[in-house]
Every structure is written in C-alpha cells, then in structure tokens.
Amino acid sequence: MNDVVIVGGGPAGSAMGCYLSKAGIQNIIIEKANHPRPHVGESMVTSSTRVFQDLDFLRVMEAEGFVHKYGASWHAPNGSEFAIEFGEFPQEGIDQDYTYHVDRSKLDMLLLKHAESLGSKIYQGVHVNKVLFEDGRAAGVRANIGGQDVDIPARLVVDATGRNTLLGNQLKLKVKDPVFNQYAVHAWFEDVDRGTDARTEDFIHIYFLPVERGWVWQIPITDTITSIGVVADQNVFRDFSKDQEGFFWKHLNTNPDLARAMKPARQINELKAEGDYSYSLSQFVGPGYLCIGDAARFVDPIFSSGVSVALYSAKYASEQAVKAFAANDFSVEMLRPYETRVRGGVSIWYEFIRLYYKLLPLFTHFIQSKTHRLEVLRLLQGEVYDRSQVPVLDAMRAYIEKVEQSDNHLFRDQLTDIPI
Ligand SMILES: Cc1cc2nc3c(=O)[nH]c(=O)nc-3n(C[C@H](O)[C@H](O)[C@H](O)COP(=O)(O)OP(=O)(O)OC[C@H]3O[C@@H](n4cnc5c(N)ncnc54)[C@H](O)[C@@H]3O)c2cc1C
Structure with missing residues (x-):
C-alpha cells in the first residue's frame, strides 16, 4: 500500500511530492504525458520564489538560466505606460529582487526530476482513469499502464491533474465561474x-x-x-x-x-x-483525498497567479497531510483546514481580479498612489492568504462606490457590469 498517490506531474503535483518526501512520507506521482511537454503559464510572481527556496530548487532555476523577471509593465490603449519593480517591496527572507519567466516544458520537467531526487517515485506516460473509492473514501487510483487497467492503492490520493480536474469531473464537483468566461x-x-x-x-x-x-x-x-x-x-x-x-x-x-x-x-x-478556464470545485477535500493547484480552482490569469497558487496549495496540502498521517486520520474534518486556507488565498486573487475588471483606471490609480502602492505590490506578490491583511481591497471597493454614486466622475463611463 502506498502512503500517497499524486495524480499529475505539473508544478502542483511535483511540489507536493517534494514536500511529502522532505517530511518522510512515501509518495508516487503519476503523469499522463512524457516530460518535456508544453504548457501555458510562463510568468511567475515572486511568492513562487519562496517555495522554490523551501525546496532547494532555486539553484536548479539559476543553473537552467531562466529569464529573471524584475517587474511588470502595463500599457493602456492611449499609449500611457506604468510599471512596478519587485525590488520596491522586498520579500522577507528572500535574497533576490526578481522571480522568473520560464519555458514551462523545461520548468515542469526539472521540478518533476527534483521530486524524484527527493524520493518521489515517478511514472510518466501513464493515464489515471479514475480515483477508486471504498466505503465512501478514496482508496487509490485506476491507471492505464501499457493498455492494461491497474489498480494502485493508497492511504491518501492527491488530485493535481490541472484543468483536467479528474475528481472534479468524476464527483461532479466542478462549478463554472458565474462571471468570467x-x-x-x-x-x-x-x-x-x-x-x-x-x-x-x-x-x-x-x-x-x-x-x-x-x-x-x-x-x-x-x-x-x-x-x-x-x-x-x-x-x-x-x-x-x-x-x-x-x-x-x-x-x-x-x-x-x-x-x-x-x-x-x-x-x-x-x-x-x-x-472555458474559470471555475472552482465545490469542495477541495473529501474522505481520503485532496485537490491541489488548478485541479481545485482556477481564476483569470491577468496577474500571473496560477503557478504560485499551485505551489502554495501543495505546500499547505502537504502540511495538512503530515498531520493526517501522524493521527492516522484522513477524514474530511482532518483535511478541511487545507481547503479553508487555500480558498482564502485564491479568493483574495479573485476579488482583486473582479475589482480590476470592474474599473480598469482604478488599478492604475491605486498603483500610482503613494498611500496604496506598497499594498498593491504586496497583493501582486501573491503571498497573502488572509483577507484581513489586505485592507487595500476595501479601499478599492470604497473608491468604486464613490465613482458609482457620482454622475460626473471622470471614470464613471468606464465602470463595467462585473458584480463585486
Ligand atoms: C491563458 C492562460 C495563461 C496563463 N498564464 C499564467 C502565467 O503567466 N503565470 C502563471 O503562474 N500561471 C498562468 N496560468 C495558469 C497556469 O497555467 C496554471 O495555474 C498552472 O499550470 C497550474 O499547475 P498545476 O500543476 O495545477 O496543473 P498543470 O500544470 O496543468 O499540471 C497538471 C498535470 O496533470 C497531468 N494530468 C492531467 N490529467 C491526468 C490524468 N488523468 N492522469 C495523469 N496525469 C494527468 C497533465 O498532463 C499535467 O502535466 C495561465 C493559464 C491560462 C489558461
């Protein structure tokens, strides 16, 4: 019997394997493609750097020579441009003022290899058809190996299948986003x-x-x-x-x-x-299983948040898995704190994205404001998973209300119908 079967060897699955192996929990990763395989999602936010550092993977990123990303720039249709630099808002404990742009086929292959070097057993070119349930709890997966269906038992199943959402489809948990399409x-x-x-x-x-x-x-x-x-x-x-x-x-x-x-x-x-890529699962955990990365939720990529969320969901899921193994308890109640934490973090991105699309000049205005700039930078870094730490979102809401209530505000005709 395996301790953990991880389905999917993208950033979420590989990071999960790394964290579990570091905690001494045996795991296998089953990936349907043979790496290197192409993938969309090539620009990181700086929060990713912290996970790469945790996993001793920064040296691999540097050795590969991925392009250093020092900031971001936005260009309006009228030709105006404004930019931010990560160096303006240093990350505590991180000794670099940049993150990375990557060729995902290379990054994902290197991270999977890194998981292998830390102890994960890797199967590539193997498609998982479904998660197996016994007495209402996940008990392993059925994979297709060389044309044969093979059942692989596990104490805990992790769905990291990205937008394929293996469990989301199997258990009909996937809810299409009501706003974004x-x-x-x-x-x-x-x-x-x-x-x-x-x-x-x-x-x-x-x-x-x-x-x-x-x-x-x-x-x-x-x-x-x-x-x-x-x-x-x-x-x-x-x-x-x-x-x-x-x-x-x-x-x-x-x-x-x-x-x-x-x-x-x-x-x-x-x-x-x-x-068709914005959705959430109605639940990220169930008896004996956890869904991480895009397999749990995906929000519009305007702020390059996807890989960061994949990595942090792996970090938080592995922390909860460690507790579950210590207590030999894989119930929903045991696994739920993971869901609460990650939902909280992705909801912050989601709220920010909705406010952004509600009134485009709002973002420009806030990022150029002396009072709010650093708070917006903090949001853009992607390290906040607690809504109470980002009051700038409330200030943005208040600003939008002011524009809505004033007939002659300069931005009035730029309001969209996005519900916030
Ligand atoms: C248009 C667009 C632009 C984006 N731009 C950015 C960006 O700039 N920056 C950013 O950070 N993010 C971006 N993203 C998001 C980013 O692509 C994802 O958030 C990220 O890849 C999620 O990682 P993951 O490991 O959860 O899933 P994935 O990277 O998709 O990995 C899932 C893995 O599971 C495997 N798999 C699937 N089903 C099975 C199965 N049944 N059996 C076995 N293996 C299986 C797949 O082959 C795949 O390798 C963008 C997304 C879109 C749609």
Missing part, C-alpha cells in the same frame, strides 16, 4: 521589439485592449523568444466566428505600443487556444 490564443515569436530600456525589456508587459476584458501578455522566454497571448471574453471571440488567426492578429493592432513591439516579430510555433 475568458478565451486566450497564444504563440511564441522571435524578434519581438522589447524596447531599448534594459530595466524593463524583461518585464512582463501587459497591453490593454479596447474590447471586453481584453488584454495581451508579452513574456520573454529566452533572449530571443517571446510568448504573446491575446485574452478576451468568449463573446469577443465568438464575433470572429471561431477564427483563431483573425482574433489573434486583429487585436495585436489595437494597442499602439503592442503594434510597435510586434512589427519585426516572426511567429515560430502554432497558435494554441485555451478556453
């Missing part, structure tokens, strides 16, 4: 003009588009390769009769800074699309 089309390019300012050329650049919830990411993957992704509400995509190429190229020309950056660019791989 975004669609993204992305590809890699050579020779994007990242500007001549050495300070900002390796930032993530976000370009606002003049369409419903529309924006573009520009993420440096290497010295010469840049990832470009166009995101907008699904309704905007529908207007293009599902023509991905048309949707992608039309929008690149609607922001002047972006049009300039893309002028010399050469596309080097095929466009890929991601849709």
